[in-house]
Amino acid sequence: MIKTLTKLMLISLFFTSCVAVKEYEKINLNDPDMKLSERDLDKYKSTFQSYREAAAGANGGKTGGGCGCN
């Protein structure tokens, strides 16, 4: 699984040379729901998940520390 994700990350690097969407073509990408991050209200779910689940991180939020959770 780790190898697969690493390969995907490396593959995505190649996109840098073959795709260049211009600023004026980014109207769909600039839609607020297209943000590559959690939505504001997701922080509450992430907090309870960090207490109730062993996993954390790789979501732009907490990775551990800062609370008496995992």
Place this chain on the structure above:
Amino acid sequence: MKNTSYYCFFLLLVTLTAVAQADEKTEYKKRVLETMEVNLLSSYYTQDGENAAVTGGIGTEELSDIAPSINVLIPLNDDDVLSIDATVSAYTSASSSNINPFDGAQQADPFVASTGASGQDTWFGLSANYAHSSDDRNTILSGNISFANEYDYTSFGFGGSITKLFNQKNTELQVKANVFFDSWRPQYPIEFRESFSLDDYEFTGNANYAANYSDFQDVGRNSYSVGASLSQILSKSVQTVFMADFVMQDGLLSTPHQRVYFGDIEDTMIENFRLGNDVERLPDTRTKLALGNRTNFYLNQTFVLRTYYRYYSDDWGINSHTFKVELPIKIGMNYTLYPSYRYYTQTQADYFGEFNTLLSTQDFYTSDYDLATYDAHQYGLGFKFYDPLNKFKIGNFGLKSINVEYNYYERTTQNFSAHITSIGFNFIAD
């Protein structure tokens, strides 16, 4: 280790500042944030289950929490934005109340909350983030600091990140680092305290009760994390980000008020309550790796598809997978629905044992079912009202959007479920 961390953080800031200055160009630039934004958020969370860790893996997990929060984004000038976030989380917990179940109000029982002070607490968190964008908006430097406190836990943290955009802002690379210096003020179960005497109670079972217990000497917990993310626009309607976080923790990683019952020691009961044999003992180091991907698809003017996957692994033997899919549905200009589904699965920690199955001869042990093997499903539905004209005003602030959301969470392999309802108001200054 602390000095090294401070030194590394300082070096990171100096390096980032130098990189940013090298990128400065004088040309027309749009403000990073046009005007001040204020987000008022709140959530109400309830849960219930029957595997409370405070009572060694058996007992009520009933808990409710209300958490109002305010987040303010302040544009300091064209390039710099200060973000301040304050949250108060007030909760009542039946299982925490059973740190001392012998309140005299009713029969002590792991499935009944006691009236003790440990049944409620307030967590307070404050954090600030400062971000500086270069003139060409291709470099963003940020630093953050955080503080959090509750009755038995205090945390202080700081960190920083650098983000570089290139390929006509089609590609974004971010590197970040954070440290937390936390400390416990342990609240041990009542039977482990010096003031406790078995002679004061009527009991059944093992008359030679002697807890296999000693106080934790090191009550600090340090966390060091580094992370990286790579975002890429794949087409006019698809973009993706790969994220990786690596975390090292040391110090007191056990929770000091979580009991353990050993299968090789006869139980001692007071009323309906077993006296603990020890509190959980977990290794004083932990290394975690999380790898994630988020890919969003703009399908058409009505539908957006948001997907998320995460693989997680740590050296306590836990592996997990998280999948999430969300389908925002735009209804006209002003309304959006957010149906979502999330699946989570994990394997158990090497040190986990179910209620009364652990052995006193083990070095490490816990009956915290959050560290057990389980699957969980989460179903959500959100609603957003968006007003591009900000017609509703409070003082100098106009209401930009209202978000409401409900989520139901359940574990399939344990009798545990939770409900969370959240609401958020987004205001922007005129």
